[in-house]
Amino acid sequence: MDLLVEGVSxxxxxxxxxxxxxxxxxxGEIVALLGxxxxxxxxxxxxxxxxxxxxxxxxxxxxxxxxxxxxxxxYVFQDFALLPWRDVAGNVALPLEHHGLGAAERARRVDxxxxxxxxxxxxxxxxxxxxxxxxxxxxxxxxxxxxxxVLLMDEPLSALDAQTRxxxxxxxxxxxxxxxxxxxxxxxxxAEALRLAHRVVVLSRRPGRVRExxxxxxxxxxxxxxxxxxxxxxxHERLWALVxxxxxxxxxxxxxAGAA
Amino acid sequence: MPEPRDVAFxxxxxxxxxxxxxxxxxxxxxxxxxxxxxxxxxxxPIFLPRPGAVLEALADLARSGALAAHLxxxxxxxxxxxxxxxxxxxxxxLAIGLASLARSVGVPLVSALFPIPKIAxxxxxxxxxxxxxxxxxxxxxxxxxxxxxxxxxAAVDGVPRNLVRxxxxxxVPARDILLKVVLPGAWPAILAGFRITASxxxxxxxxxxxxxxxxxxxxxxxxxxxxxxxxxxxxxILVLSLLGLAIGALIGAAERRTTRWR
Numbered sequence: 001m002d003l004l005v006e007g008v009s010x011x012x013x014x015x016x017x018x019x020x021x022x023x024x025x026x027x028g029e030i031v032a033l034l035g036x037x038x039x040x041x042x043x044x045x046x047x048x049x050x051x052x053x054x055x056x057x058x059x060x061x062x063x064x065x066x067x068x069x070x071x072x073x074x075y076v077f078q079d080f081a082l083l084p085w086r087d088v089a090g091n092v093a094l095p096l097e098h099h100g101l102g103a104a105e106r107a108r109r110v111d112x113x114x115x116x117x118x119x120x121x122x123x124x125x126x127x128x129x130x131x132x133x134x135x136x137x138x139x140x141x142x143x144x145x146x147x148x149x150v151l152l153m154d155e156p157l158s159a160l161d162a163q164t165r166x167x168x169x170x171x172x173x174x175x176x177x178x179x180x181x182x183x184x185x186x187x188x189x190x191a192e193a194l195r196l197a198h199r200v201v202v203l204s205r206r207p208g209r210v211r212e213x214x215x216x217x218x219x220x221x222x223x224x225x226x227x228x229x230x231x232x233x234x235x236h237e238r239l240w241a242l243v244x245x246x247x248x249x250x251x252x253x254x255x256x257a258g259a260a
Numbered sequence: 261m262p263e264p265r266d267v268a269f270x271x272x273x274x275x276x277x278x279x280x281x282x283x284x285x286x287x288x289x290x291x292x293x294x295x296x297x298x299x300x301x302x303x304x305p306i307f308l309p310r311p312g313a314v315l316e317a318l319a320d321l322a323r324s325g326a327l328a329a330h331l332x333x334x335x336x337x338x339x340x341x342x343x344x345x346x347x348x349x350x351x352x353x354l355a356i357g358l359a360s361l362a363r364s365v366g367v368p369l370v371s372a373l374f375p376i377p378k379i380a381x382x383x384x385x386x387x388x389x390x391x392x393x394x395x396x397x398x399x400x401x402x403x404x405x406x407x408x409x410x411x412x413x414a415a416v417d418g419v420p421r422n423l424v425r426x427x428x429x430x431x432v433p434a435r436d437i438l439l440k441v442v443l444p445g446a447w448p449a450i451l452a453g454f455r456i457t458a459s460x461x462x463x464x465x466x467x468x469x470x471x472x473x474x475x476x477x478x479x480x481x482x483x484x485x486x487x488x489x490x491x492x493x494x495x496x497i498l499v500l501s502l503l504g505l506a507i508g509a510l511i512g513a514a515e516r517r518t519t520r521w522r
Binding site for chain 1: 422423425426427428429430431432433436440441444445447519521522
């Protein structure tokens, strides 16, 4: 299933945050949305999944979702958004409960999702007992359990420390090799975008516009190889040049807004 | 080169800990001193009877069946009034917490009526419902209603919106969001509200019984005072404090059972 964002603009009151953003995500593709803080990345993700009503423009889906899919557009949240009063298995089961699946099918799906992200031994744990990385794994398992057509990931690694982020990134890469999931991946981290994405969409500072779309010419599986290092380094350099100006201007803008 | 000096310790303190035996020993000393002073004749038994005499009075009350009758009357008033007030306050608080219209109307209304000392409404309740049980139940229910509505409203407001949005993003129906996200999230704060409303119910039942009742701990305490039987008076107060402790322990047990995830 393809996700098409068409001419989306949005503002909060008099403050415009998105201005005519169009992009498409093809089935099996990971598109990273890169931009400085406050450029409307998260708002765009909210609009893409139907959680925020756009001021203008629309979002459409093309094609059918897989038969097992219960929730085509599924989020992974920066703050994990786990229910603290449910254990790991209960959190993962939440999105299944209103679908009238049999108990056996529900248990099978939960077991499968937990196994895919390596959580099977933690199914009875409370969220408060888990580290940040494990909590986000629960968030990912909860997203996988509905067999989503498109994953909408809102800075899923930003709340984690550097080592945990690296481990989770490896898990995401392994997951993509297994399942070829489709994702719109919001981040402000260039390295994450270059590890995972097929294309990187750079947004300008507020109001966010598509500044540039950069295709990463190395297959996801080969990005760790020494042969790819030079290409990726050059790309990193180019993207950083783009992002740096925007980030610097955005930073000043916020400082000015704070002073006013 | 000068001789190195030790770095002096300057932290510590400001971190009191609990000594396990201190409290029971202090209680025992206090009670023994009181009992001793009474026996020695230093304190007049009319002014303050000995703890032993109070316990004897309590035992007599238990044997005669008067204790059970008074306690039963008070407990049924507390239970009935608290249940009515909690049910209504729960519904109102939930509506205020979830619906814009209920919030716009309910918040000013509750804020305006909350500060009225509810015992002052007992005469009005007697006018409406008569001198019997109904006016007492209504007074307790009113006293419980407002704090419950405020506690439930605040508790619902305190449920993180991102959890509600998360559930919506998975297509969870509104009724399920209420049952699986809003109510469990609000529950600890609602239980904390129950502690307050239970003590309000206890205060109101005693006050209402002192104003007009045939039976009940409040009536018993007032009558013991009028008849100058301080042993009975203190026995009644002892029963009331035990009742308050028991209700608190009950709510504490409910808290531990239902909020193990915290």
